Amino acid sequence: MNLALKNFGRHLKKNGLRLTVERQKLLGLILTMKGHFGSEDVLKKSEGKNLSVSRATIYRILPVLVEAKIIQQSLLTSEGQSLFEVTWKKAHHDHLICISCKKVIEFQDNAIEVFQREIANKYGFILERHVMELVGRCRECRMV
Ligand SMILES: [Zn+2]
Ligand SMILES: [Zn+2]
Secondary structure (H helix, E strand, O other): OOHHHHHHHHHHHHOOOOOOHHHHHHHHHHHOOOOOEOHHHHHHHHHHOOOOOOHHHHHHHHHHHHHOOOEEEEOOOOOOOOEEEEOOOOOOOEEEEEOOOOOEEEEOOHHHHHHHHHHHHHOOOOOOOOOOEEEEOOHHHHHO
């Protein structure tokens, strides 16, 4: 059994849910999701794969996957539906969001990562996770 599945199973149990074949398949499907996605995207993709999962199943499973650190909630400052992205075995990144055209740029900056850990330590925290979203106007939208 691979580690993601094991982790998922453990967190399902913690939430009083069983690791069914259906949920196992759903995990496999979500691990292949690219970029930033919402629950509707998962539903659409599952239909394309002839996987009969309900919207309710997906809603129930997403927070468990977040807890298991397989996905993370993403783009919190952009309005609309909740978005997620796969973080399992992926390098961490942060986001720049354009308020005008809604473009999202992903970036990685070591200095920022180290700095955040240092700030957390200074206040007696051990950093678990963070959300860094820089909201503004992109180069194209600035010209208008
Ligand atoms: Zn823009
Ligand atoms: Zn991202």
